[in-house]
Amino acid sequence: MHPSAEPIPPGNQAELSYRPIHSKAVWGGVYDCAWFQLHGTIPAGAAGKHVVAHINVGGEAVVYEGTEPQSAITLPMNFMDRLQSGVGKTIIEITKQAEANQDVSLYIDAGYNGYYGYPFGWGIFQYADLCVVDDDLLAYYYDYQCIASLLSVTTDKNERTSLEKHLNESYTLHNSSTEKARAILKPLFDAQPDDSAAFTAIGHSHLDLAWLWPVRETKRKAQRTFANQLTNAGRYPNYVYGASQPWQFEYIKNNAPQQYAALQKMAERGQLELQGGMWVEADTNLASGEALIRQIHYGKEFFRNEFGREMKMCWLPDVFGYNGNLPQILKKSGLPYFMTIKLSWNEHNRFPYRSFKWNGIDGSQVLVHMPPGDDYNSDASPACVRYALNNYTERDLAPEGLLVYGIGDGGGGPGEAHIEMVMRQRSLAGSPRVMPGSAIDFFGNLEQYSEKLPSHNGELYLEKHQGTYTTQAANKAFNRRCEYALQDLEALCTLAWQKGRDYPQDQLDVWWKEVLLYQFHDILPGSSITRVYEESRARYATILSEIDAERTKVMSFLSSGKDESAFNPTSFERHEYLCKDDTWFAADPAPYGFAPLKELPPQTGLVFGVDHIENEHIRVQFSDQGEIISAITKKDGAEYAENQLNTLRLYHDKWLFFNAWDIDWKYYKKPSHKLKSYRHETFIDGPTVVRRNYYKHGRTTLTQDVVLYTDRPIIYFKTNCNYHETFKMLRADFDLAINSPFVTCDIQLGSIERSTGDETDVEKAQFEICAHKYVDLSDGKRGASLLNDSKYGHRVKGNRISLNLLRSPIYPDKKADRGSHSFTYALFLHDGGCGTETLMHSYVLNKPLILANGQIDMPSLVRTDSPAVVVETIKRAHSGDGIILRFYESQGISSICSLETTFSFKDAVETDLMENELGSIEINKLDFTPFEIKTIKLK
Ligand SMILES: [Zn+2]
Structure with a gap:
C-alpha cells in the first residue's frame, strides 16, 4: 500500500514504494488516496474454473494496467443504494478458465470518499480474495431473487400461491441439481407479461460533478464508472447504458485515451447512449438564459464532434426546478425532449403527470417524461417495475415508460445484479415487459401518443430545496458577475474584430466552460462540501481578473486620445454617474454605445435631515432603528410603505436533513430577531445622498448605505456584511402599501407571474420563489420593484416582499456563507404596472458602465x-x-x-x-x- 493525500496519476505505479497492509488496517481518512499492489496465486484445485477477485479496500478503486483503467470497484453511494448494490461492484474478473498456480497481480488506485458517500470515517482495508464462481448457481440466485421480488408485490392470492410453490420446489432441488432448480422457475420467465405498459430500461450512473467530494475526485469517479460500464457492455451484448455531461467525457479523452476509444466504440454499437444536451447537468433556476444556451451549445458541439451524434434530448434527472422559459431555450436549441425525475421529490403536492407536454412562457412546447419509478437509481427489480406501473398516471394514454436503473449520485452505474434483473423481465409472468433500450428511441416512440397527453404551462416548480436559491451567496454572486462579464467582453471583442483585432474564441470557450462547470446542480445551488466552494471561488476570482485584463486590452485597441469614455453594455439608454478616484462624473451612453465622461452638473435636489433623505422624486424617512417607515413619491404624495420597509431580520433557519438545500416552510411563523442600527450618519456625496446605518449581532456586523441618486425614484441598499451566524437566515422585509394577487418575477430572458396568495396547497408550497434581477408588486396604478445584483430567493406573499440575503447551514459545508459579503438591492417606486423601466433599472444595477482610458467614437453598436x-x-x-x-x-x-x-x-x-x-x-x-x-x- 502506498498512501497519499492527493491522487498519484497512473503510469509509474510499479515504481512506488509499497508497504504491507493487513485486514482491518486504516490507510487514510476522507478524500485520502492510496495505490495498492495485490499479489496472489490461484490454487491448483481451482484449475479450469472461473476465478474472480473479491476486493474491498474500504474505498472506491480502479484496477490499472499502465495508464489505462481496466475495471473498477465502486461502493454503494448512500444508505439507499446499499440495498441495490448487489454483489457485482467488488468483483474483478480474473479468468474464465484458471490455470493451476497461476499468478495474479493487480495495481489498484483507491480513494476514500466517506461512509456511503458522507464525508467522515476512515479508509480501512478489508480483504482481497481470489474466489471460484459457480456460474450456474449464480444464475439460479438471480432467478430466485427475481421471482422473490415479484412475489413481494403480487397481491392476487392465486398468483401468490403459484409463485410460492415454484420458489419452494426449486429451492428444495437446488442442492442436488441447479439445472433442475432453474428448470422449475423457467416457465415464469417465459410467460405472459402484464401488457398494460412496457418499460425501456436504460442503465444510468448519475455522477454529480462535485457534491460530497471535490471536483478532482469526480474525474476518478468518471473513470471508475466508465470502467464498470465497459465491462458490463462486454458481458451483456444487449445492455444499454446512458451518460450525459461532456465535461466528464472530455476529461477521459485527455487522460485515458484507450478508455475513451472504447467508449466511442461502445457508442457505435448502440450500447452507450449519449444523453445530453448540456455541457454539465446545470441548475436551471439560477443559471442565466444566455448561460443555459451556452450549456447546450458546448454540450451538443462536443457530442457532435466526438461521437457524430446530434443530441435531441435534455437529460436533467436531478435538477432542483426548471424555469418557465426552458421549453423555448430547449426547442430553439434542437432539444424537443426533456427528462427529469426530480418533481417526484415534491414535498406537498404530487406532481400530477409522468408523461406530458410542457408549454413555456412563449408557448414553446417540449415533450417530457418523468420515469414513473420516480428514481434514477432504480434497482430494476420486479418490485420497482410494479411501483412504476402503478405510479404511471398516463399509462392508459401512453403505455410505455422509461426505467432508469443503476447506482448513481457518486457514479458507479448498474452492476451485474441490476442487469441480471432486467434481462429476466422480458416476459416475466404477470409483470410488465422490460427491454434494454435507449432513451431517445423511447422518446421517439412516445411522440406517437403526444396528442393525447396532458399539458403543463409555465415553470416546473420543485416543492423542495428552496434554500438553494440562497445558500453559498458568494458563489452565486461570482456566477452572475462572470456571466455578464463574459457577455460584455464578447460584445467588445466583436467590435474590435470588425476593426481587425483577432477574436479570442478559444480563450472565451475556456472561460465559459469553466463557469458552466460551476453551474452544475450541486455547485451553484450551494449543496456541496467546503472544498468545492473554496476551490471554485478562487477560480472565479482568477477568471474575472483574466476577463478584466482582456477587456482592458480590447478597450485600448479601440480607443484613442486621453479623455476617458464609458461603455454601456446594455440595451437601454443610460444617464449614469460614476465615481473614479473620489471624483464623480456623468455619462450618457446610448445602448451598447460609448460616451465621454462629463463633469458632474451642480446638484440641487438632494436633501437630508436627522431622520430622512430626499431627492427630486422621493422622500424617505427612517426610524431610529434604521428601517424605512415612510417612502413618498413627491409628485403625488403617494405613500409606498404600509408598514416598515427594509427591515433586516434574522429568522431561525432550522436544521433539516438536507440542510444546505431546504428551508422550513413555516420559518416565517417563528419569532425572528430584528436588526437595529446602533449608529448612523447621513451625507451628500456627489449625485447621491446617503444614510449609512451600522448594525451588529453577536460577531456579525453589517453596514448599509441607503442611497438616493439625484435623478431617479429608487432607493439603493449597498450592503457590506461580515456574517457569522448558524441556523439563521438574514432577510430584508418590505411591507408595501401595494396589494396584488400576483408578483412579476424576472427569469431567464423573460418573466413570470406567481400568486401572492397563501391559501391553496400549491400556493403554500411555493413559500420561497426564485427570481433573477427583480421582483415586482404592482396594483395597476403604481408599484414597487425590488432589484438585486446577486440574489435569487424571495418570499412574496400578500403585500410583503422578503428578500433572502444570507443563510448559514452547517451541512455539507459547515462554513457556508460565513464571512464577508458585499451586495446591493434596490427599491424602485413607479407608476403603472411592471414594465420596461423596471427591467432597465435591473440591468443597470447588474451591468455598470465600463470605463475606457481613451475616447471611442461609437454611438451605438x-x-x-x-x-x-x-x-x-x-x-x-x-x-x-x-x-x-x-x-x-x-x-x-x-x-x-x-x-x-x-x-x-x-x-x-x-x-x-x-x-x-x-x-x-x-x-x-x-x-x-x-x-x-x-x-x-x-x-
Ligand atoms: Zn445530482
Missing part, C-alpha cells in the same frame, strides 16, 4: 426602436463567419421593431439558438411574439 425588445447578446458567430445578435421580447406582448446597427454586413439571417441558419430576415421589420427569443446573424 446595436439598438432597436422598441423598449420591450432587449438586445441580450452580441458575439462573433461560433463558426467565425458573422456576428450573432440575440434579442428577446421582455414584456409578454407582440412587438414589431427595427434594428439599427453600426456593424457592417451584407446579409442578415435568422438562426436558431445554436446559430444554425433558418433563412433571411428583414432587420427593419422584426416581428416578435410574446417572450420570443430571436437570434440574428449578420454576415
